[in-house]
Amino acid sequence: MTDATALYDVPGPLTRRRHLLYGVLSTAVLAGIVAWLLYLLFSTGQFTYTKWMPFEYTGIQELLLRGLGNTLKAFALAAVFSLALGGLLAAGRLSDHRGVRWAATAVVEFFRAMPVLVMIFFIFVALKAQPLVALVAGLTLYNGSVLAEVFRSGVAAVERGQREAAFALGMRKTQVMTHVLVPQAVRAMLPAIISQLVVALKDTSLGYLITYEEFLHAGKLIASNLDYDLPFIPVVMVISPIYIGMCMLLSWFAGWVSRRERHSPKTEAVAVAEAGPGALLPGGEPPTAPRP
Amino acid sequence: MNVLTENWSVFWEGFLGTVELTVFASLLALALGFLMASFRVAPVGSLRVFGTAWVTVLRNTPLTLLFFAVLLGLPRFGLVLPFKLFAVLALGCYTSAFICEALRSGINTVPRGQGEAARSLGMSFGQVLSVVVLPQAFRSVIPPVGSTLIALAKNSAIAGAFSVTELLGTYRTISELGYNIVWTFVWIAVGYLIVTLAISALFNFLERTWGVAR
Numbered sequence: 217m218t219d220a221t222a223l224y225d226v227p228g229p230l231t232r233r234r235h236l237l238y239g240v241l242s243t244a245v246l247a248g249i250v251a252w253l254l255y256l257l258f259s260t261g262q263f264t265y266t267k268w269m270p271f272e273y274t275g276i277q278e279l280l281l282r283g284l285g286n287t288l289k290a291f292a293l294a295a296v297f298s299l300a301l302g303g304l305l306a307a308g309r310l311s312d313h314r315g316v317r318w319a320a321t322a323v324v325e326f327f328r329a330m331p332v333l334v335m336i337f338f339i340f341v342a343l344k345a346q347p348l349v350a351l352v353a354g355l356t357l358y359n360g361s362v363l364a365e366v367f368r369s370g371v372a373a374v375e376r377g378q379r380e381a382a383f384a385l386g387m388r389k390t391q392v393m394t395h396v397l398v399p400q401a402v403r404a405m406l407p408a409i410i411s412q413l414v415v416a417l418k419d420t421s422l423g424y425l426i427t428y429e430e431f432l433h434a435g436k437l438i439a440s441n442l443d444y445d446l447p448f449i450p451v452v453m454v455i456s457p458i459y460i461g462m463c464m465l466l467s468w469f470a471g472w473v474s475r476r477e478r479h480s481p482k483t484e485a486v487a488v489a490e491a492g493p494g495a496l497l498p499g500g501e502p503p504t505a506p507r508p
Numbered sequence: 509m510n511v512l513t514e515n516w517s518v519f520w521e522g523f524l525g526t527v528e529l530t531v532f533a534s535l536l537a538l539a540l541g542f543l544m545a546s547f548r549v550a551p552v553g554s555l556r557v558f559g560t561a562w563v564t565v566l567r568n569t570p571l572t573l574l575f576f577a578v579l580l581g582l583p584r585f586g587l588v589l590p591f592k593l594f595a596v597l598a599l600g601c602y603t604s605a606f607i608c609e610a611l612r613s614g615i616n617t618v619p620r621g622q623g624e625a626a627r628s629l630g631m632s633f634g635q636v637l638s639v640v641v642l643p644q645a646f647r648s649v650i651p652p653v654g655s656t657l658i659a660l661a662k663n664s665a666i667a668g669a670f671s672v673t674e675l676l677g678t679y680r681t682i683s684e685l686g687y688n689i690v691w692t693f694v695w696i697a698v699g700y701l702i703v704t705l706a707i708s709a710l711f712n713f714l715e716r717t718w719g720v721a722r
């Protein structure tokens with residue numbers, strides 16, 4: 217692993233002065249860009265009272281909150297259904313029966329290769345579904361297929377010895393799966409699963425395109441109101457921090473889980489089951505060894 | 509079948525639109541992603557902060573919101589460009605964040621000793637990156653960059669909903685003419701499959717030619 221520090225020497229006094237100069241110059245350029253943007257915002261009159269007035273009305277605030285609620289509802293439904301579908305498809309791909317395996321593989325590969333928006337539009341336009349149904353179904357099919365691959369690779373990543381030992385104890389294949397492989401796989405795959413849920417949360421905004429009354433749709437309603445002088449930029453400035461903040465929170469949670477997993481003695485014991493020459497006890501890895 | 513043959517010109521125009529969007533947005537994303545990745549490993553603090561902020565914000569932005577802000581927001585600044593150019597900008601900037609992360613993790617796969625050896629030969633930061641580290645990183649980033657570009661091709665469908673000529677948008681024209689909507693979507697799906705399979709074939713070829721032999 218190459219740290220950033222391996223790419224250049226520890227700077228001497230001359231280089232440090234040069235880097236400081238670069239830093240000051242690039243900060244000045246960035247500040248210039250920000251100032252230009254602010255100038256544009258002010259000169260096109262984005263901070264006038266009329267444009268920001270709508271956010272003071274409780275009706276508008278309720279409209280935004282309802283939109284946010286609809287976004288979260290679509291996300292919750294899509295998350296639950298895609299986890300279920302992912303589990304089902306992963307079970308199909310790991311099946312001992314060839315027909316089931318092929319069918320599950322075909323479904324997973326097809327829905328992973330399709331743009332999620334094409335599926336949503338197909339369900340919305342061709343099957344004439346409600347917007348919420350179309351959005352949730354489209355997201356479920358896509359994220360379920362991706363999650364199936366995540367689950368499958370997670371189960372495949374559990375060491376072979378675990379599976380063999382479980383079979384040797386006389387467990388049936390369903391027992392091996394539910395009692396031995398899946399619990400270990402889920403723990404290792406949790407960060408990847410949460411990252412995929414971030415994708416699902418981001419993609420709920422596609423509901424805007426099929427007139428599902430979600431957060432962006434509520435923003436659009438306010439933005440196209442002539443009474444407030446078309447407050448488009450203010451709406452974007454209110455909506456995007458909330459949207460980005462929600463996604464960042466979930467991403468951060470994924471990162472936190474993955475960091476916690478890396479230090480957890482439970483997963484460490486799983487990863488270090490191979491007995492090397494120095495390991496006297498299970499999990500007896502030298503404490504200094506770097507982990508990937 | 510007659511849905512395809514009788515509307516060939518509409519489909520073809522949409523298909524070309526998708527290809528065009530994908531190619532230009534990929535070029536922009538690769539250039540910007542490379543720039544941001546070099547910012548993120550640079551010795552200058554403010555560039556590092558800027559690169560990190562760029563990646564963190566764009567990775568967590570819903571693409572629809574970005575399209576909404578760019579295609580409908582920038583004209584309010586008096587910045588009026590063709591919608592296609594706006595779509596390329598939005599797609600390219602969004603994807604550049606993912607390209608940057610792929611490149612950066614590629615740089616991380618190059619063994620530490622390579623950079624150290626290059627430095628001990630007296631190479632500068634620019635030389636270490638361009639002569640030693642990046643050529644080796646390039647070999648291991650081919651698969652992740654490929655899958656990012658496939659995602660870009662799929663995301664270009666969103667541009668169609670913002671009235672850019674594009675494959676998904678063709679369904680409106682064709683269904684107004686009264687053709688079978690299910691078959692229209694089947695052919696749209698085939699079009700997207702062609703684009704994504706072409707990209708994955710290209711990257712398989714690159715991987716075979718230059719990829720790391722493991």
